[in-house]
Amino acid sequence: MPDEDLLLDIPHPEFGAGVVGVCDICHSRQAVIVLNKERFKLCVLDYLNKGWIRSDEKPAATTLPFVSTSEFVDSPAAPGGVAVSIHLKSLKTVKHPLVTIVPDVLGITAEVLEAAIRFARAGYDAVIPDLGRVPGVGLFDYGFQRGMHLVTGSVPVNTSRRARLFRVVDVCRVKALEDPMVDSKRQAVFGIGYGGALALAYAAETPDISGVALAYPRAVSPGAVLRAISCPVLAVYGEEDERSGHGFGRLKADAEAAGMDLHVSVIDGTAHAFFDRANRDFSVPAAEAGWSEILTFLKARLEPPPTVLKPTPPPVTKPSTPPKRAAASAPPAPAAPSGSAPSPA
Numbered sequence: 295m296p297d298e299d300l301l302l303d304i305p306h307p308e309f310g311a312g313v314v315g316v317c318d319i320c321h322s323r324q325a326v327i328v329l330n331k332e333r334f335k336l337c338v339l340d341y342l343n344k345g346w347i348r349s350d351e352k353p354a355a356t357t358l359p360f361v362s363t364s365e366f367v368d369s370p371a372a373p374g375g376v377a378v379s380i381h382l383k384s385l386k387t388v389k390h391p392l393v394t395i396v397p398d399v400l401g402i403t404a405e406v407l408e409a410a411i412r413f414a415r416a417g418y419d420a421v422i423p424d425l426g427r428v429p430g431v432g433l434f435d436y437g438f439q440r441g442m443h444l445v446t447g448s449v450p451v452n453t454s455r456r457a458r459l460f461r462v463v464d465v466c467r468v469k470a471l472e473d474p475m476v477d478s479k480r481q482a483v484f485g486i487g488y489g490g491a492l493a494l495a496y497a498a499e500t501p502d503i504s505g506v507a508l509a510y511p512r513a514v515s516p517g518a519v520l521r522a523i524s525c526p527v528l529a530v531y532g533e534e535d536e537r538s539g540h541g542f543g544r545l546k547a548d549a550e551a552a553g554m555d556l557h558v559s560v561i562d563g564t565a566h567a568f569f570d571r572a573n574r575d576f577s578v579p580a581a582e583a584g585w586s587e588i589l590t591f592l593k594a595r596l597e598p599p600p601t602v603l604k605p606t607p608p609p610v611t612k613p614s615t616p617p618k619r620a621a622a623s624a625p626p627a628p629a630a631p632s633g634s635a636p637s638p639a
Contacts (some may be wrong), residue, residue, distance in 0.1 A: 360384050360414035365421070367469045371461040372428060379423045379466035380407075382414040383473065390419045391480035391596035394467045396493040398486075399435040399459070401426020405486060405570045413484070416589055418596065419476050423466040425459055439488055447544055448515035449488060451495035460496050467500075480504060480596045484588075486569060488512055490529070498522035505595035507588045509569050510535055517548030526555040528591040530584045532564040532575070559587040 360382050369377035380402065384390045393413045397406045401424050410420035439449050450456075471478050482505045485493025490511025497506045498519045506527040514520070527549070531542055542558070549556035564580035567573040 359386075359417075360411075365466065365469050367465045369462055369465045371458045371465075377423065377462045377465050378427055379421050379469070380410070381470050381473075382410045382420045383475070384414055384417050384419055386417050389475055389477040390417060391482065391592075392467070392470055392476050392478075393418050393420045393482045393484050393592070394463065394470075394496075395420060395422045396463055396483060396485045396489050396496050397422060397425050398489040398492070399425055399439070404572060405567075406489070408571070409484060409486065409569070412585055412589070413592075416593075418482075418592075419470060419473065421466055421470040423463045425462060428459060428462055439491075442515075443488075443512055446515060448513040448517075449491040451491060451514045451519060452516060456492070456495065459492065460499060463496055464500070478502070482507060482592055482596055484508070485511060487567070494523070494527070495519055497525070497527075505592055507591055509584060509588070510566060511545065513542075513545040513548060517544070517552060520548055520552035520554045523552075523554050526557060526591075526595065528557045528559065528588065530559045530561065530587055532566055532568050532580065533560050533562050534564060535566040557591065559584075561587075 363381050363383065365379045365381050367377045367379070368375055371377070393410075395406055395410055395413075397403065402422055406422055410422055413420040435455060443449055467481075470476060479502075481500075481503045483493050483497045483500065483503055484507045485491070486509040490508035491514050493506060493508060494511065494514050497503060499522070501524065503525055505525050506523065508527065508529045510531050511529055529542070529545065535542075546556065546558065548554075561568065561580045561583050564577050565575040567575050568577045568580040569584060570576055
């Protein structure tokens, strides 16, 4: 970790918006600063256990219910033939469901990291492929998908560039499934914003999943790809979302035409990007309400219902009957004395 990434001796910490705390990998005091045009990406941080830079309180390192590791997987679609992902592993002593987070082409952001931490705290494993490291993916893709969304109201997902991204996502997901504590029969996919559109398209190519959860996703083009999604899908929107709200109507129409099981939850009184702490529309009540909807949705599809043990009635024992007594036989008649006359008839 470069020394300049440590926020220890910066004279003006109020520059930019960010959080400061203890990294759960290297256990040193670090910070993430979110600026308007650039972002410093560090290790996996527990954002829920941090204080704002302007706060005088020192962050406290607590025992986390998960651990974080970086995974390196051989993939021809990645730079140098190696795909990179972050795997958050729950410490529960039972097998965990796996949530694959499909990020935007920008890669791993603070918003995506917090999502992974939420899932890990809920007892799931979460894997985030770093799409920002895929060669040839960058500002062109960033501008292309946003330009097409402005023109057509949807994000094109059937391009060769998207196929390359999905190959990276898939090898990272398969690598996470090799963990003996991951239950391969309980999987879900998650995405936010433009990453939500990519998550829909990836779910259409991945049959082994039980649910798809999305936060203010964009619609996808062509809408026919939704026909391949056989599991339920949840989309959470803000009531005053003007950026992705107009795409909700198209996504709903495409879902009905494709026969996709779409569930929609609208958070009252909030706008776009209410999960992003660096966005002006971020709202703690709205974020908590949205996460409650998502975790409840995934719990119903990833966690088996509790087994209700019916009390076993005691065995019915029949009362024992005493053995019947044999009927008493009549005593034999005494024999007549010898020499005596027989009695008269």
